[in-house]
Amino acid sequence: MARDKGPRRPKAETPKGFRDYFGSDVTERKAMLDRIAEVYHRHGFEPLETSAVETVEALGKFLPDVDRPNEGVFAWKDDDAGWLALRYDLTAPLARVAAQYRNDLPFPYRRYAMGPVWRNEKPGPGRFRQFYQCDADTVGAPTVAADAEICGMLSEALEEVGIPRGDYVVRVNNRKVLNGVMEVAGILDPTDPSRFETERGIVMRAIDKIDRLGEAGVRALIGEGRLDESGDFTKGAGLSQEQADVVLGFMSARGADGAQTLARLGELVGSSETGREGVAELATIAELLDAQGYGPDRIVIDPSVVRGLGYYTGPVFEAELTFEIRDEKGRPRQFGSVAGGGRYDDLVKRFTGQTVPATGVSIGVDRLLAALRAKGRVQADTRGPVVVTVMDRDRMAEYQAMAAELRRAGIRAEVYLGNPKNFGNQLKYADRRNAPVAIIQGSDEAARGVVQIKDLYLGAKLAAEATHEEWKAQPAQFEAPREDLVAHVRRILEGG
């Protein structure tokens, strides 16, 4: 490691927009991802771990007219390999892999990937430049059975990590139905797809904002235009009232059950071939899911799912958590979306020229973990180790032997290895470690063949709320024969 020559010292700081994860932050996320991986594995998905670094060319962010690749990715020029960049998602590397190994992989290729991605965005509060993604995709399966499988698997994954049935819903929509609706509204001409592109762009952006703007706002945007609170006017798509009714009818087409929803959608798309295909795909998905036991309490056809409709080419899905949490101001609100995905049929095309069908889902790792924490469903054990204190530096071997004995019994344990002079510091350390138990043995106890066992959780509880009588009746610290050390600690840990 190179040293600074002068007196100036380097700053010990995480770079702006990056963060460190400590202890249970790491294990809780890992426990959640392990459970998701288990579900994916059971569905025949194979793990894939690509390198963090890709060529800028393969990532598809390369702009030939600028010297340096555009913002959005962290990129640098390498002497051996040209422009390189950190991956910004897990889909672009999958596209590269599907093309690179197209003759070696079994297709359809089901794969899952979990790992960090990097975004070169302005760092801000709560906005990080490195975060986890967790994706599952099927490449090379044209059938919507693949989409249905992804939806079912997503449902299983949510339940597996601890979101009970009833607290989530996977909603399914289809871009093709929207295309059909746009045909009926007269802003998509199947014989000339480039016509009305501007109008459709405005419509797509407008319906993406329905959560924020409400129906009236969307209606203004797809009609004559909208004046927002700040006085800015956004030009509209110029659709008539009747045209707007068709588009908005789509988003509110969800009926009392799947059959009713499909019937309404069928009416809306009329004779549009694409639209009818889209409705038929949704019907097939519903039928396949039903056969596997995914009822409408878990997965529903819901045309109000609009996020990603601009990006995907066929079925689109979104998982929402339906329970309420309190926001930072204490107001109740629905937890909302934790995963989304859909079909994108031109993943590999930019590499090979061939269209390869693909469908997949991405779980928002941080959001789902936050939801589990909000529900008290985090499964990792945040309990610290049993701390064996050091009363007598010369008997370190004996303290180490105690810790080893506890560990052999499967109990997490460590010896205090700081300066043992100040015993108070040792107990403070045990406290900061969230240790459940401290073991104490001075020379006097050693001579008598006993140890002091201190139940730190009980001690904290008693200190907070006990009367003097309770304190005496249920001491948080007691003496025990050395040979019974493991048994006593185990009893405390098991809450006995």
Next chain:
Amino acid sequence: MARDKGPRRPKAETPKGFRDYFGSDVTERKAMLDRIAEVYHRHGFEPLETSAVETVEALGKFLPDVDRPNEGVFAWKDDDAGWLALRYDLTAPLARVAAQYRNDLPFPYRRYAMGPVWRNEKPGPGRFRQFYQCDADTVGAPTVAADAEICGMLSEALEEVGIPRGDYVVRVNNRKVLNGVMEVAGILDPTDPSRFETERGIVMRAIDKIDRLGEAGVRALIGEGRLDESGDFTKGAGLSQEQADVVLGFMSARGADGAQTLARLGELVGSSETGREGVAELATIAELLDAQGYGPDRIVIDPSVVRGLGYYTGPVFEAELTFEIRDEKGRPRQFGSVAGGGRYDDLVKRFTGQTVPATGVSIGVDRLLAALRAKGRVQADTRGPVVVTVMDRDRMAEYQAMAAELRRAGIRAEVYLGNPKNFGNQLKYADRRNAPVAIIQGSDEAARGVVQIKDLYLGAKLAAEATHEEWKAQPAQFEAPREDLVAHVRRILEGG
């Protein structure tokens, strides 16, 4: 994703020096690291996951006199955060964390870290620019009990992942003993540490090469110099025969047991204070390990461990696998080192100016995994899923229901989702997936309420070696009632 405008397509290639990991490559490594993490956790170590990106300044690679940071790291200039780089190991980020959170972390801070690191080196065969490291370190513990703990924990970790006792040894040495030996040899003056720096440098580099050059080569290098096979002469340290005897005596001081080794080392370092301190530290480590049941069949004091002596400031350790494997030319050789570490007492100093004692170990993830594979000790299950084939596109829901039923019974299963037209392709797919079982149900079987179950492993075995009679007696494919599907598949998977 930006699209290419012209006809030129991007290359679907991993950047030079990087690689992708598929399926069991991922799960086998993960299974190994999970087991190691379990051992570290039991010893009271906490996981730490720092970001992949650090400031160049914090990494300690910043050279103020060049515009661009030196080679060795992947670095780029960021508008918001200055020069950034990918971490090249897990120790530099630990140093930054220990300094940054010095008022918040409980000290001694025991942490483990597992993850990729990046080296900007010329890519070459078998030389990768991204690879895994797996480290455990204790920061803030001056006592050699911390070093002993690391050695014991390393021993536990090796056994836990599947290296049996007797197939490995953790060897321990101490830089202070070498310093004492250099004092006795007259090339280290405790009252003027800068004297003989050149000579000590040559000696350090020479003994680091003992495996390659042998005793005679080292003796030449620390004496008058050495003429190698190519005719190049390397200038020696100029030590006399007697001085060289002292240095070489150090490396061969290992005796029949620990006590004899320590006695020999005590003689070698004579009255050197540092040397005696080093010997006493080794004696303490041996005593502590002995008290925890780590005998010389697992951990030994061995002064021939020289790797890293130049870097570390106190105890140094190395884990070697002692069983033989065949090299690429079929010759037997010892597997060799899979982990190394030691005490480095100036980790945090460059940030804070304060000396903070630290000790730790790094396991070579790829090497240890290769060793486990060589020993047939890899624990991940590389078996593919049960593949439900599609004979009848219209009955996809029924095939999906079969897969769902198998999964609910804990059996990994999937439906073939490619084009079902060519049944041979479906069986080829099952083969490439390493599927143990294929399920087949045409309309005829469906009408009769049965399925065909094909034992693919048995089929492959029969195809390779069976006589016609055996083939008939033990059919690899049989018909079973639909309702017995799960029971039959389970029997096959359990080898019944």
